[in-house]
Amino acid sequence: MYTFTGVSASPGIVMGPVEQIDHGTAGLHRIVCDPFRERALYDVAVVLAKDELRRLSQRAKGPDADILLFQIALLEDESFTNEIGDYIAAGAGGAAAVERAEQIFAGRLNNVDDEYIRERSVDVCDVCRRVVDILDGRPRRRLHLKRPSILVADRFFPSDLFSLDRRMILGLASNQDSTVSHAAIMARSMGIPAVVQLGDGVAALAAGHLAILDASVGDTGTFIVQPSGTHMAEADCKIAQSRLHGRTPDPVAALLCLTKDGTAFRLLTATNATSDPEEPLTQGAAGIGLLRTESVLLDDLPEETQFSTLREKLQNSDGAMVAVRTCDTNADDNSPWTAEMAKRLHGHRLFFPQIKALLRAAPYGDLRVLFPMIAGVEDWESCMREVEVCRTQLRNAGVEMQSPPFGCIVDMPSAALLAGELIDHGVQMLAIDIEDLTRYTMGLVQDSDAAVNRVDNPAVQRLVKEVVEQARARGVEVYLCGITVASITRIPVYLHLGIRAFSVEPAALLPLKKLLMAEDLRKE
Template sequence: MYTFTGVSASAGIAIGPVEQIDHGTAGLHRIVCDPFRERALYDVAVVLAKDELRRLSQRTKGPDADILLFQIALLEDESFTNEIGDYIAAGAGGAAAVERAEQIFAGRLNNVDDEYIRERSVDVCDVCRRVVDILDGRPRRRLHLKRPSILVADRFFPSDLFSLDRRMILGLASNQDSTISHAAIMARSMGIPAVVQLGDGVAALATGHRAILDASDGAATLIIEPDGTHVAQADCKIAQSRLHGRTPDPVAALPCLTKDGTAFRLLAATNASSEPDEPLPQGAAGIGLLRTESVILDDLSEDAQFERIKEKLQCSDGAMIAVRTCDTSADDDSPWTAEITKRLHGHRLFWPQIKALLRAAPYGDLRVLFPTIAGVEDWETCLKEVDNCRDELHRNSPDVTIPPLGCIVDMPSAALLAGELIEHGAQMLAIDIEDLTRYTLGLVQDATAAANRVDNPAVQRLVKEVLQQAGARGVEVYLCGITIESIPRIPIYLHLGVRNFSVEPAALLPLKKLLMEEDLRNSPVPKP
């Protein structure tokens, strides 16, 4: 775990993967033509750059639009144009001439005493980078985000943020920007957290890792690969920020920590039929189980399912959403068959749902969970069908993202084969404790009796097996299927090693209160 401390530029807090925006041009090999051709190429690049800036300005308003108009004016400035033209006439390439002008004009602004004017040097760098990228044939969009991320850069350019979908930006972390830089101003207007002046080395250490960006309550830190305690505290702050004016429960305002400081995580279990913009229940750090039976029963098309899941992800502010594909045991009158192989052959139901999920994956932190997996053969059948759906989508879109895929462990066979399932590609395991109890104890038709026996020693032994196999392979395990009736029997699984709990909304805070009273130092792990 690494912690960088900086200055808060926009209040808020975010947890997520870190992606770097790199403005470097190292390694480019340029061929310089005669001065007349280089000047012609430069003139064309300026026309294209101005056209791009005008289109961007039409999608923005207020101060953001003014930034772009200033950049257009700079490209039309006579002294700026003459500086570049003279250097090209002396034999330099167009890109090198623009880079030289960038240094000269940005340097002049950096030498001004007024901090606000000094910060405007970033506009010079930004517009010059745009022209250079056109001349070098590089894309103007520095980053293609496939999931909501915290962005890190030595210094952010306005175009970095203009070119990205706001919903994909969790926060900004910068080495050099100040609280009055364009990046800071834009972060405040966009309502995303930002920490600046973090110092050298942050991008190299943070990129590709999970981090907490905390600019709340006077904090200004970027914590790379945070431990469970920091995640619990951050989850609590994020949950509070999502209350949207609702009166918070005092327990919801506390981090998810036991008496001895062991961190745990609470997620909600809910239905896909709920309103997409419905806020997360108090105390939930995400959705650990999104049931989709209602979507199937409503006979929604692939496009309709895609829109519903996409809206859920877009409204989640980067929180995890784990979608369970249709569960054959969720309804006695379900139109699908009991065996997963038969269900998969019925592509009319399965393929539209999988394709909708693959299409929605870039819009948030999506996970997909498959229920009723008896063993490796069932799991590999699922993976094959996902690949088939991806291949079909590739015909219209070459860039299809497969989100993390996992299993619902709801049968004893899946629990005993957890290690094999992980070795064959399962990236997440969610133990449905109620279903596992039903199938283990022969209570298939009696959910009430199962809820009262989820702590049965046989069930504990199966859960412990899953935890051991997953822990040895670095895969997260979630306990789901927790109802208000089963809450008193759940703490034993905290002692066994479960740290992630997916709970129906009514049971979230009661379970949190119960788990916070546990002390793992003084309670030996039960021997089932």
């Protein structure tokens, strides 16, 4: 029996056989042809890879589809293609050139400040490995599950999971992935247990054996390979209890959001622009507190597509608030598409098609618009000038529109300290991204896991208190967003600092609600 301890990324407990996803070693038995032939082979491999990704994207939804569209966009990126072409022209083989580009571009993403963009380094590795496998003649579907199994890997690539029947996946165990990796996010969306950061060699050791994956208690998860009879009996009991619980709706979802002393609070959910627009608000959420729109930047979606998606999202929200976080290239420094995006923006801060789509969609529901990366009044006024340009263009074209409330994401200390000035210059609501604010305040821009564990740091609390006081004095709504499963135990302190609304990823809604309902503000 071998017991390994890691970090719980998605709650639950399962027991079953283990199947390993092994990305293998590429580069064996390669023969390098002349540069013209190598470039032709590379071009053909890219066409095949894009076709495979498009077929996968047709079956994917929400963030899953977003990941695949990003991979297609990378293969079409001019700087990425030029990097590979130059190396092939210098005499390298197509596969080696792709592997070199993978190291360069994944490395750049790993150094980007924005956490969401930084996590996409695994997508670069994923799509590059797909092209390399085509060039090397290796199969892209490496695993066919014949029975429900626990999947293990050194690190999961998104396509590892897209190509599998998810009904056959009992759980995920990873040597390296973090709680904010795509594998962890997908596990939570799929409702399957996951334990990450188990350490080197665990996946290979567990392959082919029976194992228990237990992420049912707290932040720590365990992975027991070749368990004893006693451990198996205990796991059977826990699994039976969880299944019984799963058949009965959690009664907490229907309860009023009230603390022990009767103080009311609101829970909002967080989602992605490409998620199913017909999906109802889950588990009693009062609205969408953070609708991410990176797909606008990554996929260059036309205005009409954005408008249709937003309108449908608003119409299906039954009057509930939908707060959209706009795109901002200031958060994407060193990304492979930054230069092209900057050129396309012509010096502007906002994407005009997105703003015009938001103005057009506003009449269809309770839409709010939030600008990220606002360091101060100058940034805010720059955004509002560009909004006015969009208004004028729509007005001149005779297009129906409406101005929704505009606000900003408080993700930097300067925005927190200047919250009063921002409100005085027209900010109508503030959403404090607690994880980003912690990263920028504590110097943890490159370490999201450490930031999650310090979101209740006294310095961060002081900044949040400053925002709450300035907003309250001016009658402006303020709420907390950027809350994940990993950080919920540290969030109740902000209830005591005056926060009354919280935007949470779906998997954390009920756990946070239970914690907040147990608080008693009379003890202050």
